[in-house]
Amino acid sequence: MQVFALVLLPFAMLMQLTGALGRKFGLDSMLLMMLFGIAAFCLGRVVEGYDRS
DSSP states (O other), X not given: OHHHHHHHHHHHHHHHHHTTTSSOOOHHHHHHHHHXXXXXXXXXXXXXXXXXX
16 A cells, blocks of 8 residues: 555656646646545555554
8 A cells, every 4th residue: 555655646747747637637636646645655554553563
């Protein structure tokens, strides 16, 4: 889950730069992807903590 979160933002930026989305991908969408990536990373960290117990 942490790897997914770390890959999400560069992938979103690459899609924005290449125009692969086919529509205007604004700052609000990038902010949502950033927040989703942070949440996924934190959730992965919590799951990792439970795995070590």
